[in-house]
Amino acid sequence: MTARQRNNVRIIGEGTRPMIFAHGYGCDQSMWRFMVEAFAHDHRIILFDHVGAGGSDLSAYDPERHGGLQGYADDVLEICRELDLRDVVFVGHSVSAMIGVLASIREPERFAKLVLIGPSPCYVNHDGYRGGFSREDLEGLVEVLDSNQLGWAGTMAPVIMGNPDRPELAEELRNSFCRTDPEIARRFARVTFFSDNRHDLPRVTTPVLILQCAEDAIAPEAVGAYVHDNIPGSRLVRLAATGHCPHMSAPDETIRAMRAFL
Template sequence: MPMSVVKRNNVQVLGKPDAAETLVFAHGFGTDQTAWQDVAEAFADKYKIVLFDYVGANEKTTPFFNTRKYKHLQAYADDILDVLEELALRQVTLIGHSVGGMTGALAAIQEPSWFSKLILVNASPRYVNDNDYQGGFDQQTLDELFAQMQRDFHAWAGGFAPRIMANADRPHLANGFIQTISAMRPDVALAIARVIFQSDHRADIAQLQHPTLLIQGTHDLAVPHAVGHYMENHMPNAWLTFIDAEGHLPHISHADKVVQAIRPFLFS
């Protein structure tokens, strides 16, 4: 197995090594593979588990980042396909959070036979409002966010993380999120944030034919309910389920509820 892909994406293979089915977990912005720890552990007795970090997510992967390559989400989707190819994995179930879900969808569209099912947690094809589409942000708000990141990245992270994580009664969750965001190099984080928040993959999701479970929390500052309904209505084979969870990262804050939502879909 060439070290380049494994090292580049800090790939970890856990769980049951001889399992017939594989779960590949894709994290979102500001986190890394450790965000999936509790969810992945719930399935480790029956599945092969593949965890990885997107390039730029932390010190281990940042040396492989360059703005020329990673200027579109498709580059991250290509990295997922590289991982599957190097591990000789096919018919996998991809479980992706936020932008990890959308890059997973792009990968599955590109190589459909490599995937069997997808599970997208609080994912979105577009974050910017557009006419009657409610993505959750207007452009002015995003421009201010980018300016704050550029002006004082660590101060921005300290304010952004608690709002996105929510669950104020459990401050350790926001503190953990601050740590993983702060592990990103500021210029790399800004470049990735621009790519994510300015992306528009509404046309692409209509091409995803795989059975897809959409899991959305009931209170998410980053992805409003309208986005979940939009995806269900525009994806040929998708089902939307809401879980009683506060914040944009329910796989961290409400891992048990995410696991409960995933189980019946996996076994169906």
């Protein structure tokens, strides 16, 4: 099986510089449609689904490989090698921000820039570090997901999207959560919420843009500031957009910030 088949890779656009979009937990490549429209005329856009999401090949899921974020980073690198991609602009949302960080550390020569949307290196509060959640809170969230994926999706989608005046956005996110393979979703949730990549941040040598939303219940402003403080030379932009998915709720503002960086 090729990486293109495994991850349902699509390539579009009229440009030559590659731009990879990597979706967050419970999402798929369709969430990038507004970004694609803005960048396809001058970039070669690479879209894909993490194994378990969208049109990916579920049989490619490997509990050992995908039991940590490095396995997902290796999937990204295999896509890059198969397509012979270099000078890549990697755009990662939420958990995929750290997946991009890991990929860039392993093969820095492939990446020109990283755009990290709502990144969090660690969701769990530790002494002196505020990730936004206690371990007990996250254990409770994952237990609900284990027992009732549909109920979890209905409860969490509005919290994550954070735009109560636009319920259609939360509904799209809820539907995406429900489409994700349930068993893989449960395992990926634990990988997402209990990984700790704080020690990896200083190892990043690729230029980085951090896009931090206001009122983000998943990756609060203190986390964005921490990522900025610990990635040498990174640029932090605080968006007026609220919630955790500005590429969906505020695409114009997100695109402007990305263009200024690129």
